[in-house]
Amino acid sequence: MSRDVAILWLKPFIARPIALAGLCILLATVLAAVFAPWLSPFDPYAIDPVTRLTPPNTIHWFGTDQFGRDTLSRVIHSARMALLIGSGVVVFALATGVPVGVLSALFPRLGHVLMRMVDVLMAFPALLLALGLIVILGPSVANAILAIGVGYMTTTTRIVYGLTLRLRAETYVEASRSMGAGTIWLISKHILPNLVSPLLVQASFVFAFAQLGAASLDFLGLGAPPEIPSWGNMLAESRTFITRAPWLLFFPGMMIVATAFSLNLVGDALRDRLDPRFRQVFGEKG
């Protein structure tokens, strides 16, 4: 059974090589973050004035920055910040969006109030909302997660709300109600299990957009403290050297694009997996 399930989840990736490439990039990023100290050829904080602003060569594959720090090591260590912000935003968006969405759908009066508040938040562009929150809360990693997370909480809430409204009308939920099931029973046995797959897709997109949001905040100096290596910080520091040392922008920039793109590819593949027409092709109706 579990092997069959694993095959079903892997099929959309095998069927589409580009999605498989996305999955590989994503896995590489995760591995880079986990094994950063072992993978990095140099200490990302080690300053060496002699080798400052060397272009990529056989010793420093990605070159060095204005303090002589090894770019490759800093790019690898930055993956940690990227994953921290990404998972932080996903956890925040799900932890707030799921309860608000589910309860709004099950209790229409409460839903009227909550969903209007969500509408108000949605009226702000996500980055503007994040900037405003950071200005109020002060820059830090935790506040960056919060600020970006609020923007994706709204979209998550909307999705959960819509899905729960549909699930609430399913015959099996009615059957459960007719046998005396309470709200907690309905949520835990019928609604949440059916939300898992669509939320997995949503999480992958939120993770991708969180990368872009975090990079933007870092670039503006409102995200992670400047001494911590992150792709956004690296871009911000190196922008004055754009003509002398273009590699300083190229490598972190490429990493931002690659992670966001790969997450989108993975999200697309997961969504196809959940598409009913796709499921018919692979012989599962449930």
Added chain:
Amino acid sequence: MSSDDILAVRDLKVSFTARRAGRKYRVQAVDGVSLSLAEGEVLGIVGESGCGKTTLGRAIVGLVQPDGGNIAFKDDDAIAAGGAALRAMRLNVRMVFQDPYASLNPRRTIGDSVAEAGDINGIFRDRTDRSAMIASTLTAVGLDPSFATRYPYELSGGQRQRAGIARAILPTPSVVVADEPVSALDVSVQAQVLNLMMDLREQLRLSMLFISHDLGVIGQISSRVAVMYMGRIVERGATRTVLDHPLHPYTRALIAAIPKPDPSKRILGAIEASEPPSLFKRPAGCAYAARCPLASDRCLVDIPQLRSAGADDRALACHNV
């Protein structure tokens, strides 16, 4: 309510607010229905789409709130009593749904679905008790106990409907409200499921409210029948009497329209188009007047009430019969 009645519905009214073209309409889905169900009896409710038969069934199992009338179960007005009485009724009056594909949660095993009422109401002593009850219930509906660990998508339509029936009889209720339980099934499977329901009724001494649009199925399984049209019962009586000697013009039209599997009795010719009025624009008098060959002026203004029309609980709502 007479002493051997297990369920009595008095003057039940259910309405919905529907929005159409930007305006709000009040749709009276069930408009003053009274019926009683004796112990061990199968009462058929027959009518076409939109006649309120499904809403009636849903009101009886508590899925919709009536806005008038009462539902009494074994001399208790359970809806009004609430609390423990209502919970007891929930376990005692259960529903079998029409669509075997939509009525089982695709993410739960058949066993979990079948045991759901027991789990909600905490009736199992322990896990062994629970598995034993699931196994015996699955056997009772003609499924192998190994189905308990399977998922709905692994089952055929007929097997799913058997699982849906199993869910409605664990723990054993007194009344089963079956809403079109066989209309989504193929004829050969339909017969198997109908036989199963008749067997279970006997073995478990169930009383059944059997809702269907299909007079053939109703004639097969029910001893009494009530014909509904636009939210009201227009005719009621022993099934054989009603089917063989229909009184109400609507019942007659309904019986005449069944495609009989006998080419020598073809009734096809050019038939004038005639359809029920919209639920949003209910006529003032008899809802059937516009389609009725017997309609008189009185029918257009005065709603005919259900009145007694002979032995065996025969009743009729028509001015002109």
Added chain:
Amino acid sequence: MLSVRDLTVSLGPETAPVDIVAGVSFDVAKGEILGLVGESGCGKSMTSLAVMGLLPQPGPRVRAGRVVLDGSDVTQLQPWQRVEAGHGRMAMIFQEPMTSLNPVRRIGDQIAEAVRVHDQVSGAPALARARELLELVRMPDPAMQLSAYPHQLSGGQRQRVMIAIALACRPQVLIADEPTTALDVTIQIQILGLLRELCGRLDMAILFITHDMGVIAQLADRVAVMYAGRIVETAGVDAVFGSPRHHYTRGLMDCMPVRNAGAHRLPTVSGQPPAPGTIRAGCVFAPRCAAAREECRATDPPRIAVSQGHQVLCAFPLNGGGPA
């Protein structure tokens, strides 16, 4: 008019095809209604789509056999190519009329569009023809309904509109796939009456697909009973109902509740139809057949002509006589 020979529709790879329709043959003449009856999954809808040239792409394909319309082989032609090549005309109506109509366009415009495509006229003449078509399908108050939207019509009226659109191309063959299954019986009988009337008036051949033996008895001139992708019995309607020769046909009729009023138990056909791909050698019905013998499971059954126009795919057919 329409003649189908050994039509085989398959799913899956070329090397290991799974036949969902296996060697189906039938003819429909002008002014005749052929009822194709079978349970869900028996391949009756796939047959109709293959005949129409409307098999979903990608997916099932015609692996073998011919569809001959008015003397020309149209098997591999798309519907529009058939019209362009002047090979006679086919139209189709479906079970759910609401999904076939555009919800935001007026009925009149939708019928007129079909008229425009086939008659090369537009504007007032097309609308006039649309009104004519609505009268033809006995739509109450046709002039008014031209400006109605689909949601303002009832299910029966929408099916009349679909029939009107189908008739816009003046079809020689009309394929009706369960057109009354979603309708109430009192409406169904009206639509069946309409099809019977149109068949005679327009001298069309109608292929009527249904799961309901009652509908078949009321409407069809001849009947083809389908099981697991094969036609197991073909005969005139009186012969099929009077003396069915295939065990499956007999079983189908016996388990209809309407024939057993008051009986304590319904006779049943035990088990369920085989899934495509699981079919082995021998008769497809043998696992469910009470009269099956050893050779039924081992060898494919012969197609026997039991009388003029009455064929049965069975080695040991019933010997006639009415059903119990």
